[in-house]
Amino acid sequence: RSRGGRNTKIHAIPDAKGRLLSLTLTGGEAHDCPVSEPLIDTTKAPKKFLADKAYDSAELRKALKKRGTKPVIPNKFNRKKPFSFSKKAYKERHLIENAFCRLEDFRRIATRYDRLARNFAASIYLVAAVVWWIL
Template sequence: MSALIGDKGYDGDGFRAEIVDRGAKPVIPNKSNRVTLHSFSKRAYKGRNVIERCFCRLKDFRRVATRYDKLARNFLAAVHLAAIVAYWIN
């Protein structure tokens, strides 16, 4: 089963229903002012941090952050090169 991981900004009943209709499980924490609480997997939500750090690391490269490339294939190539350089240094 696939899951969609989001932050508290996506905690809406309509959005949650759309996710379920498309066959995925919403992994979204509840807002503090929510009346009806929904359960979510805290373990799965912790994986969101890894994705956020990856995007932050890729945006250190100006070419990726500002999308200089007009073609999607060139942009994807720039993302691949940035990923190689970013994780090669580590």
């Protein structure tokens, strides 16, 4: 439980079709960057890594470049030395949001009825398998 009640963040890596390749749960107060590197290491190295401003860190960019992946992450407003990124490639990020919307099409995921994180994770894995099968 966090201060606001039961909440969790779903961290996931979808492919170009919106199917989830890898996912994990954290507490709702957890930041995105520390979880991203172990999650990225579980998948094959893609050509591009699309993410939002929450994933803007020099360490993550360095790890992605080491794997041969081009980071397409916009800069936070307070970054001293901004990195360049392809705005054209960033327009593809709606596919990531669509993958999360497909998860939340299932009421059990959207409302988070489960008390235990392991039960909620099991529901997400089941829904991800169904979505993989449909697409």
